[in-house]
Amino acid sequence: MNEIAIHVQDIYKNFHKQSSFPWPRRNGGEVSRQVVAVDNVSFDVHKGEIFGVLGPNGSGKSTLVRLIATLLLPDGGSITVFDHDVVRDPMAVQRLINRVSVEASFFKKLSPMENLSYGARLYGLNNRQARIQIREILNRLGLEASSVGKPVEEMSRGMQQKVAIARALLTHPAVLLLDEPTTGLDPRSKREVQSLVCELRDQEGTTILLTTHDMVEADTLCDRIAIMDSGRVVALETPEKLRSLVPSQNGHAPTLEDVFLELTGKKLVSEEANS
Amino acid sequence: MITSATQQLRASYAFVERNAYLIRRYWSWELVWLTYSIANSLSVSYIGLGIEKMGGQNIDGRQLVLYLVVGTLVWRYLSLLFYWITDMIALERWEGTIEYTLMAPIHRLTHMLGQTTFAVTYSLLFTGIILAVTVKLFQIDLSNANLVGATLVMLSGSLSFIGVGIVGSILPLLFPERGAQMTHVIIALLLLVSGVYYPVEVLPHALQQIAVVSPATYVLEGTRSALLDGLPTIQLWAFVRPALIAGAIAIPIGLWLFGLAERYAKRTGKLHRNG
Ligand SMILES: Nc1ncnc2c1ncn2[C@@H]1O[C@H](COP(=O)(O)OP(=O)(O)O)[C@@H](O)[C@H]1O
Numbered sequence: 328m329n330e331i332a333i334h335v336q337d338i339y340k341n342f343h344k345q346s347s348f349p350w351p352r353r354n355g356g357e358v359s360r361q362v363v364a365v366d367n368v369s370f371d372v373h374k375g376e377i378f379g380v381l382g383p384n385g386s387g388k389s390t391l392v393r394l395i396a397t398l399l400l401p402d403g404g405s406i407t408v409f410d411h412d413v414v415r416d417p418m419a420v421q422r423l424i425n426r427v428s429v430e431a432s433f434f435k436k437l438s439p440m441e442n443l444s445y446g447a448r449l450y451g452l453n454n455r456q457a458r459i460q461i462r463e464i465l466n467r468l469g470l471e472a473s474s475v476g477k478p479v480e481e482m483s484r485g486m487q488q489k490v491a492i493a494r495a496l497l498t499h500p501a502v503l504l505l506d507e508p509t510t511g512l513d514p515r516s517k518r519e520v521q522s523l524v525c526e527l528r529d530q531e532g533t534t535i536l537l538t539t540h541d542m543v544e545a546d547t548l549c550d551r552i553a554i555m556d557s558g559r560v561v562a563l564e565t566p567e568k569l570r571s572l573v574p575s576q577n578g579h580a581p582t583l584e585d586v587f588l589e590l591t592g593k594k595l596v597s598e599e600a601n602s
Numbered sequence: 603m604i605t606s607a608t609q610q611l612r613a614s615y616a617f618v619e620r621n622a623y624l625i626r627r628y629w630s631w632e633l634v635w636l637t638y639s640i641a642n643s644l645s646v647s648y649i650g651l652g653i654e655k656m657g658g659q660n661i662d663g664r665q666l667v668l669y670l671v672v673g674t675l676v677w678r679y680l681s682l683l684f685y686w687i688t689d690m691i692a693l694e695r696w697e698g699t700i701e702y703t704l705m706a707p708i709h710r711l712t713h714m715l716g717q718t719t720f721a722v723t724y725s726l727l728f729t730g731i732i733l734a735v736t737v738k739l740f741q742i743d744l745s746n747a748n749l750v751g752a753t754l755v756m757l758s759g760s761l762s763f764i765g766v767g768i769v770g771s772i773l774p775l776l777f778p779e780r781g782a783q784m785t786h787v788i789i790a791l792l793l794l795v796s797g798v799y800y801p802v803e804v805l806p807h808a809l810q811q812i813a814v815v816s817p818a819t820y821v822l823e824g825t826r827s828a829l830l831d832g833l834p835t836i837q838l839w840a841f842v843r844p845a846l847i848a849g850a851i852a853i854p855i856g857l858w859l860f861g862l863a864e865r866y867a868k869r870t871g872k873l874h875r876n877g
């Protein structure tokens with residue numbers, strides 16, 4: 328448990344928010360607004376660890392995930408995945424990772440099988456074996472066999488999310504980036520996904536970085552949790568240590584939610600517009 | 603190295619299969635599109651007979667029809683090729699799958715190879731159907747035509763249009779909302795200068811200069827010589843050569859520019875629509 332899977336060092340990322348068409352610039356008018364999405368963040372994730380990232384909407388979780396996933400280039404700092412630098416050797420990193428985002432992105436007219444077959448081929452998997460595995464994984468995730476051939480657009484959001492998780496599992500990533508994988512799922516689906524996450528780590532030794540808004544999920548699944556606010560990591564501890572950070576209220580032992588609200592409270596109102 | 607090369611080749615098939623799936627789902631749309639294209643080709647070709655009727659006796663309507671038929675067919679082929687390459691980026695943007703495709707451990711060359719293999723096959727078939735219908739309706743005599751030579755000229759011209767297509771696909775990559783529409787400009791300009799429906803000599807001098815560098819010019823002249831004059835394949839080299847050279851320049855430039863655009867998109871966060 329000592330090998331470092333993800334090494335994040337002083338990572339910094341800002342965005343310019345402007346109109347979709349960069350010219351002509353209106354003279355004197357509002358030019359572009361800078362948003363610091365990730366602000367000097369450093370941490371290590373160990374091999375086989377489930378590492379949670381919590382934070383209000385717009386606190387920079389997805390940006391962080393995208394930086395690790397080679398989908399964004401950092402403005403400062405560095406990230407390595409098993410010693411491969413995400414900027415200098417993106418392909419080596421890409422071979423080791425996969426990602427599930429909050430929005431299940433598919434060719435919506437195509438079926439789960441067609442979408443996942445495409446995904447498997449992209450990673451150079453043998454297609455016949457992949458097809459067998461696709462059925463297995465989807466079955467394991469509770470998708471009826473009859474849905475495997477139907478267009479994704481006809482499926483519920485929860486089902487789509489499961490297909491998205493299957494897409495990632497198919498490539499057996501050493502590092503799995505889960506960006507709010509259970510947001511919008513019903514309680515049973517949530518449980519299924521959560522137990523799968525544990526199983527992955529226990530049986531395959533997968534390193535998992537998980538962002539979530541579900542405090543109970545974070546508390547039960549994660550070995551360590553980073554709480555982000557406005558692009559910064561404001562706390563990084565085991566769930567137990569985090570809970571001990573705030574005093575007990577009205578005789579109740581503090582929950583992770585209490586800690587979350589305490590550490591990010593000031594921002595709750597002003598950031599709710601972002602997602 | 604070898605395994606990695608075969609893996610890349612295998613991965614390129616992902617795009618072929620996926621596009622075939624998409625065609626299967628959208629088959630009714632393909633029929634509509636085919637009907638549209640046939641009607642379009644026919645109405646342009648009838649201009650030949652129309653001019654004979656309206657104009658003097660010196661005009662050979664049949665000859666004019668042949669001239670226009672080849673123009674519409676070659677142009678349909680080249681623009682199909684172009685649009686298949688640009689539309690795929692546009693569609694992936696629209697579906698939100700672009701992040702997953704660009705996150706896969708494949709070279710952009712692999713990506714484009716798969717995409718263009720499909721595009722060439724599809725466009726040849728599509729154009730072949732239009733050719734069959736046109737030949738039947740106008741009772742064109744192809745017994746003297748060098749069909750093999752014409753196909754060779756078209757294939758050699760494909761390379762440069764693939765390059766142009768790759769450049770064109772930068773637009774939907776960088777401009778999510780308007781990028782797809784902007785690609786029409788490229789096709790319209792090439793149509794203007796390449797002598798699709800008239801000899802380039804009728805153009806103003808400045809536009810003729812551009813025609814010299816438009817690869818479509820050579821494809822059109824070569825195809826006309828093969829189909830209308832039955833020029834033997836060996837003599838078609840005069841048209842194939844500049845088309846190949848244009849392709850050898852256009853594809854590396856296209857890939858290079860796409861690489862720059864991809865990096866720019868990853869720096870500025872253009873790959874995803876919302877935070
Ligand atoms: N592509 C982008 N372009 C402009 N701003 C962005 C982009 N992606 C994220 N942001 C901004 O960066 C900040 C962090 O966003 P994000 O990482 O999505 O937060 P979270 O996932 O924690 O909700 C937000 O203010 C968001 O609006």
Ligand SMILES: [Mg+2]
Nearest residue numbers: 388389602877
């Ligand atoms: Mg997010």
